[in-house]
Amino acid sequence: MRLVLAATLALTAGLPAAAQDGQALYNTQCKTCHTVTGVSSPAGPSLKGVAGRKIAAAPGFAFSSGLKAKGGTWTDANLDAYMAAPSTFAPGTRMFARVAQPQARAAIIGYLKSLN
Numbered sequence: 001m002r003l004v005l006a007a008t009l010a011l012t013a014g015l016p017a018a019a020q021d022g023q024a025l026y027n028t029q030c031k032t033c034h035t036v037t038g039v040s041s042p043a044g045p046s047l048k049g050v051a052g053r054k055i056a057a058a059p060g061f062a063f064s065s066g067l068k069a070k071g072g073t074w075t076d077a078n079l080d081a082y083m084a085a086p087s088t089f090a091p092g093t094r095m096f097a098r099v100a101q102p103q104a105r106a107a108i109i110g111y112l113k114s115l116n
């Protein structure tokens, strides 16, 4: 655990300010359900490597048929639309968390990309 923390700190030290804000936002708004370790939990798929990946393809998570039916990949635009209004983007999705502010969504997307 201590090692993971040290590695995380070392990683974030070199990131631009926006990516760090994104991490803070992620920690308060996404971390309850998501991990960035690559290992999904029953509460949510791991978001490590999600940017550019196929939608609903994180290993070890039972996705809703709504999100699986969406198709395509997690581009910036798709991540933005999903966070803005999950069930408009993918009717039937089991994620309900929303991020209303466009700048906040952009910062979180920057953070997610830094995990790739």
Ligand code: HEC
Binding pocket: 026, 029, 030, 031, 032, 033, 034, 043, 044, 045, 046, 047, 050, 054, 055, 056, 057, 058, 062, 063, 064, 065, 066, 067, 074, 079, 082, 083, 092, 093, 094, 095, 096, 097, 098, 099, 108
């Ligand atoms: C209350 C729990 C919860 C919170 C909070 C939450 N999510 Fe989710 N998220 C989920 C669940 C559950 C799914 C799977 C949805 C499905 O199968 O329809 C998901 C799916 C996703 C996916 C799709 C992953 C993939 O591999 O296709 C992304 C991207 C995502 N969430 C981003 C976020 C971000 C960014 C935040 C914070 C702003 C967030 N989520 C907050 C529960 C949550």
